[in-house]
Amino acid sequence: MSRFSINFLKDNNVYFPEEIIEGTVSWQLNIDPKKVYLRLFWFTSGKGTEDMEVVDEISFDNPGISDSRPFKFTLPNEPYSFSGKLVSLTWALEILSKPGKEAEQKEIVVSPYGHEVNLTKSGG
Secondary structure, eight states, X not given: OOEXXXXXXXXSSEEOTTOEEEEEEXXXXXXXXXXXXXXXXXXXXXXXXXXXXXXXXXXXSSOOSEEEEEEEEEOOSOOOOEEOSSEEEEEEEEEEEESOSOEEEEEEEEOTTSSOEETTSSOO
C-alpha cells in the first residue's frame, strides 16, 4: 500500500490570504512513479453544482519510490474559506503520483479573520 504525507512548518492549518504556506511532503510507493504532484486547490461542497479549481501545482522531478521534498506556495488573495447553510468552500493540498490511484489530502483555512468565515452568523 502506498503512503503519502503532507507536513506544514506552521503548527496549525490557518493561513491568511497571500501568506506563504510551506512544509514537506513524503511518500513510500509500491511502484516507481513517473511523476509526483502536490496541488493547492479549493472546492465547494453542499447543495447545487460543486466547483473545484487548482490554483497551483508542483511537479517533483525524479521522485523515486520513497522520498521527501520541501514545498512552498503563495496563497492567493481569495476566495476565503467559508461555511454556509447551502454551500461551503474548502482549501486543501493534495499529493498524488502517476501512475497510481492513491492520494493524500490535507485541508487548510484561508481567511483574513484567522478562522473560516461562517455565513450562517452575521459578521465575519
